[in-house]
Structures are given as C-alpha cells and as structure tokens.
Amino acid sequence: MDDKPINPVTKQVLELGPPLLFFAAYIYLRDQTFTFGGTEYDGFIVAAAAFVPVLLVSIAILWKMTGKLSRMQIFTAVLVVFFGGLTVWFNDERFFKMKTTIVYGFLAAILGIGLLQGRSYLAWVMSEFLPMRDEGWMILTRRLTLCFGALAVGNEFVWRTMSTDAWVKIETFGFPIVLFVFLMAQIMALQSYMIEPEDAEKDGS
Secondary structure: OOOOOOOHHHHHHHHHHHHHHHHHHHHHHOOOEEEEOOEEEEHHHHHHHHHHHHHHHHHHHHHHHHOOOOHHHHHHHHHHHHHHHHHHHOOOOHHHHHHHHHHHHHHHHHHHHHHHOOOOHHHHHHOOOOOEOHHHHHHHHHHHHHHHHHHHHHHHHHHHHOOHHHHHHHHHHHHHHHHHHHHHHHHHHOHHHEOOHHHHHHHHO
C-alpha cells in the first residue's frame, strides 16, 4: 500500500494525545478507588487500563490515514497491551512503569547491535528526512544509543525511588523533553556533516 500524506499537526495530535490523556486521567483519578469484580483498583491502574485502548485507537487512525505502521509503533502497541494487561491482572502499577525502561532499552540495544556491525540503523530510518554523511550518522547513532541507555536507567531510578506522581510527570513530560533537546543539540552539533541539497544532487548524478 502506498504511503498517504498526513497533516503534521494531525500526526502530532495522534502521537502525543494518548500519553497526555493518560496524564490527565491519572491526575483526575489518582485519589479515587474503583471496585470491579470484587477487586479494588486505584486511579493509576484505571488510567493505565484506559490508556491501552486509547493508544490502539490512535495507532489505528494513523494506519488508516497514512497506509502504514512503523516497526516502532507496532512494538510500542505490543508492549502497552502486554504490560497494561499485566498491570490490571496483577493490580500492580510496577508493570506499567517498567514498560518505559524496556522501550528505551530496546532502542539502545538495536542501535548498539548496528554499531557492532559497523552500521547505523538510525540512518536507515531517518536518512530520507535528515541527509547526512556516514560519519555523522555513526556519531549520532553512538550518542543516541547512550542517550536511550541513560533514559532506561533513569526510568528505573525514577519509578523505584520516587512517588507515582513524580514518575507520571517525568514519563509524560521529562523524558520526551530531554530526548527532544538532546536531538536538537546533536543536529546543531553535527551541522558540518549535513548534506546540502545541491551536494545530494551531484552525488546522484
């Protein structure tokens, strides 16, 4: 199926909407307790359970609108369903919190495997949108591998030592902001490796 164009704002809303809705649901429900089937669930568990279908609907809409799903979207959906299910089944919020560690750890591992092979999987995914010489991609991949590893360790530290309130806020806003700022800083630092459009045309001729 051919890729379909999608409005960037719509794409951002569909990607950022589910975590923001989870944050809002948690803030609203955190002091409440609900009973289902004779079992009591706190607000975090209910918010986590609601996050699963919201994310799946968001991904389904993106699939319908773009005609494709990335491997990362599929991987994230599987993890959310799996750990969301464990969270509700065992009535234990730790499963949902560990999901973030696994996502960042998986990304670090995949990029690390590519580096061991002398390749940049990041370039394979992003080179169409960010033209850059091979040396630049290898540098960015090494740095991003370390960043993902640090975020995985950071998530473990946060959920194991801080309150649930703190984890929800850091998970929703802290980690994404850190990653965004890191990427912007790296793009600025690697400007000398960027390929200008006219250079790309010469290489292709």
